[in-house]
Amino acid sequence: MTRAAPHEPMRPLWRCGACRADWPCEPAKLILLHRYxxxxxxxxxxxAHLLVAATPQLTELHRITGTQQNLAERFVYWARPRT
Structure with missing residues (x-):
């Protein structure tokens, strides 16, 4: 029986190792919310630590500028408590 890959980031692409979506994917978000x-x-x-690691890798990989806000939304802002 093969085990599914965990929903962890593949670096430097920062895609999910299991579902290949941009990381953190929805399952990874649920795992992180449960873990923390x-x-x-x-x-x-x-x-925030992962955002700092991902920013130069994704910027270099995609040669994109001005993505800091988008990356912050992708990596950090989703975890804000809902009011």
Missing amino acids: RDNRTGLFLHL
Whole structure:
């Protein structure tokens, strides 16, 4: 029996190793929310660290400028508590 790949990022593409969507994919977001359910600050610190790692890789890979806001939305802002 083969085991499904975890929903972890493939670097430097920052695509999901399981479903190939942009990471964090929806399953990865759910996993992260569950993993950090009692530590929202820790989740934001973890996501910010990944954003810092991903930004130069994605910028170089895609030769795109001005994507910092989009990357922040993709990597961090989705985790804000809903009001």
